[in-house]
Amino acid sequence: MPTSIPSFSDIKRAHQRISKYIIQTPVMTSKNIDEIAGCTIFFKCENFQKVGAFKMRGAANAIFSYRPEDRVNGFACHSSGNHGQAVALAAKLAEARAYVVMPKNSSQVKIDAVKGYNAEVIFCEPNDASRTQACEDVVNRTGAILIHPFNDYNIIAGQATAAKELIEEVDDLDAIITPVGGGGLASGTSLIAHHLDPNMEVFLGEPEAVDDAYQSLKAGKIIPNTSSETIADGLKTTIGEKNFAILKDHVKEVFTVSENEIVAAMKLIWERMKIVIEPSCAVPFAAILKNKKTFNGKRVGVILTGGNVDLTKLPF
């Protein structure tokens, strides 16, 4: 279990550990999209992953990193989204209890999904203090191990496996780009990209409205978000310390995009590729369309992070 920045071996071990619990998702391409973007894009479809998001990789790695005798009190997490479902399912597969702290204004669909994996849902007020208190309470009551959604080396090593599969499947990628929220996927991706190819360019896409990664990498220290007003609801979080420490050594550039650019990119992928993706994972593609010169003629890997959207509340 890595207690420092995951090595190549750590990530390979993570991949072996979780392989039977995850889907090796397909890589999709589209000539039509390539013509529009002016580069050749390889989309790693984590929207087809279990629980509908890459989060399953990190959660499975974190939970299965514990020996069976250490799993007896179960696992806890806080999440209003995909991490909660991922911990719930991974715990179920490990035959362990799961406790998921969720804001009480979470959508019924998400609550039902977590409960569907037999997890206990604990509601908190929709603010940081109440959430932290609820997590403490549940850990004290149950002895469960808290699984942080991103600021955790096991999570980072697990999320890295998506890019690992992509890079192993597609030859000669010039660049790879992921969205950045807390930074679990972004830091894992940047690590494995440079383990496998030190020359690969690593880019991040981020909504303008929550541009903490952009600001932080510019300032050389973490600058928290002051807003959470973005349609890309997976990217509202400020990056974690462990994540930032990795990103600052590996990321070439963070591109920010507007809300309109996110929605337009999302619609284009739905229309042309016939797949359902979340607003969050349209952010890197929006960044490519906005920065065509940077990507012109290159072979670019894009992690499509998830497909959990409320179909009755689409932005188009």
Next chain:
Amino acid sequence: MPTSIPSFSDIKRAHQRISKYIIQTPVMTSKNIDEIAGCTIFFKCENFQKVGAFKMRGAANAIFSYRPEDRVNGFACHSSGNHGQAVALAAKLAEARAYVVMPKNSSQVKIDAVKGYNAEVIFCEPNDASRTQACEDVVNRTGAILIHPFNDYNIIAGQATAAKELIEEVDDLDAIITPVGGGGLASGTSLIAHHLDPNMEVFLGEPEAVDDAYQSLKAGKIIPNTSSETIADGLKTTIGEKNFAILKDHVKEVFTVSENEIVAAMKLIWERMKIVIEPSCAVPFAAILKNKKTFNGKRVGVILTGGNVDLTKLPF
């Protein structure tokens, strides 16, 4: 070029002929969907096909069945939907002109798509008489060869290749089900299914509102639709004579489903499988959900026919 019901050889030749012009689309599965349905479903994803629909297979086979010297005057068709795009693209690939007769109330998206493949669009009034006249006029004017959307053995042999790929990829299918409109896909699928496995059960799914196939197979003769009021806009047509002659010998049962059942099945596939499908291709899955006893425990192939929907006008 088959002038009678396509033989196994005709369909194999069709497959060879079109293979470099089409995508060998993936077969997708979903444990979640299987649990809901009570059977094991293999979805052949023709929503990922070129032009976003299986129609590319038939159009490519029809057009490439003609020798290059017979393609000089181009090809014509009438279509308000996917067949028009398919003929336009297949003709372009064959370096031939295409003339597509479309009702003048067609959506701009569809008109633009056809024009995007360099086809000439000829507008008609949205009724049969005007459409027939427009087709006659364009054929007289240009000498183009008219490609019927379904009542044509080349089209039938081409559409059969989707099921051929599915059956060759997935072992031991007990049953296969497609939607039925004009019957091009349905008749091709039923032929190849029984060429490859005489014991395979062939089912069709049809909207209650346009149940001509159900009525016709019951009556032993073609009973035309009296309504076109269904969200499954690919299935409004009455089946063709050539198609009916095949279906009556091969189809075990036609299941009809309500509009609400179509929308619910469509939403379930979008939500659980994260793919974009047209209402028409939700019809077979709706039929499975409605007739669980028939499919219980079986291995069932489903052709997902297309993914061309207007994202701004979704029914949920």
